[in-house]
Amino acid sequence: MYGNNRGSFGGSGFGPSAPVETGKEYDVEIEDISKQGDGIARIEGFVIFVPETGVGDKATIMVDKVMQRFAIAHKV
Numbered sequence: 001m002y003g004n005n006r007g008s009f010g011g012s013g014f015g016p017s018a019p020v021e022t023g024k025e026y027d028v029e030i031e032d033i034s035k036q037g038d039g040i041a042r043i044e045g046f047v048i049f050v051p052e053t054g055v056g057d058k059a060t061i062m063v064d065k066v067m068q069r070f071a072i073a074h075k076v
Helices: none
Strands: 025-029 039-043 046-050 058-066 070-075
Touching: 025 039, 025 046, 046 058
Parallel strands: 046 070
Antiparallel strands: 025 058, 039 046, 058 070
């Protein structure tokens, strides 16, 4: 009666995957600063924390870790 269709969650059940991958480089601009002082960049709205950056910085970053709702990266 109910089937397996669970709406817009996709195959994983957690929505679309992150638009970034661990070990890959991206060119970003730091848009904000977190409470811990890390720079915040966004790719397709996905938050990436980048230590040792400030608002307005443009940097090439390498993604270290991808979580469900954010990623952590460092400047290359």
